[in-house]
Amino acid sequence: MDFKNSTYIIMGGTTGMGLAAAIALRNNGANLMVVGRNLDNCEKAKEILGKGSISLEGDATDPKTIKTAIKMTHETFGSITGLFHVAGGSGRKWGDGPLDKISLEGWNKTLELNLTSLMLSNQAIINYFLDHKKSGTILNMGSVLGYSPSPKYFTTHAYAAAKSAVIGFSKSIAAYYAGHNIRINVIAPSLFMTPMSQRAVNDDQIMEFLKTKQPLDGGRPGISEDINNAVLMFLHPDSGFITGQVLAVDGGWTISEGQYK
Template sequence: METWLGNKSIVIIGGTTGLGFSAAKAFVRNGANVVVVGRNPENCLVAELQLGSTARAKQGDATHPQTAMDAIQLCIREFGSFDGLYHVAGGGGKSLGDGPLHELSLEGWNKTLDWNLTSLMLSNQAAIRTFIGMNKGGSILNMSSVLGFSPARHFSNHAYATAKSAVIGFSKSIAASYAAQNIRVNVLTPGIIEGIDGQQKDSAGFVTTKQALDGGRYGLPGDLDGAAVYFMSDYAKFTTGQNFSVDGGWEVSDGQY
């Protein structure tokens, strides 16, 4: 049976829960070795147990400069190669003051950009430096959100939207710079995922009409797995600088308030 990711060794930043953990399971099913990074030590233990012998978990904070490089080096030590980076880590800063511009706190702004953008810059930098040092190509896949380019008034966390918009610009910029070295950089853009994206209790009716596919619903972590496997695989070897939405129809539907 063909496996899309046979002999690939992939690091997932934010890979012990949610979207990242779902992708890790899909990568392993498709033949990959994986190193997953998460902040919570217990989640790391559970992830490693569930993923099996072709996976390692490492505890670390994605905003710390050495975290991604340590994970990449672990990947090389354990599995003999490093072929791809999937950056999922991020999150909303609502509890720290992210929100509508007239209420947005400086701490909320800074922390949200740090979690969603600075962490991503650091992991991408570590991956690029490693690919160049190994004189090989590779794949980077970054996580954005439909809120970065298709806003809705129910979701007025403006620092989060700014960070997710910047992920796309950053990724396209480095894709252009490193294509000649056969390093691919693409973006996955989910719709509103169940349990994240700063949801408000009164937004469910809007989301289920805005994301009208499959009966109208919130997205689930597994909805992105197929796209993530594709971008990490050699089937995507001629694809870079792309933003691929898995949004249930968000961008092309009129949500009903």
């Protein structure tokens, strides 16, 4: 796919799936701004992506971060084509879990990480598109847990609520801004090899269960590059007639029963 003369901001683009998508976009000619919370990761990502990329250290839950990213990106590249919001994370360490055990801090922190941060980035880029009277695209990161629960091993009810809300939020704004030719879509991964998934991927029982829950390609966890084709498809200008959609990139998770031993 040819992404020449296009520019994207990736919130959470310095590690994992965000960085993999950034590399794929850059390899196809896109200009990039990648945003992450860790300065070292930002510098490493900038080195990997090379010319045609810039990076910013910042917290996605701080409204100043996306505003600074938009300003820097516009000043550097002249225009912004779209946004990919990847930033989020588990709230387990703050108290997310089954509803009867969730702490208020766990609930609030999980929604802040996964929903508030996304609302802030979407709002800011929508305002950018409207202010510049231009079309644009947004791709949001959901999760299969937002609509396809797996209660034995994956029980974080605040996280599920946040990812379910990402879908409802994205569809709602997709409908509202379609008349402005602003597209909003969602990809929903299953269990992938990410820093957030280490609890699961280091558990032999969960990995055995995964062989029947997401059975494609030997029943393995996803790797970051597995989302790239979906990302490129949604963000490419040729997908200009697609909005309000949710695509699972899940190895078969949502259509498989999953067997326990």
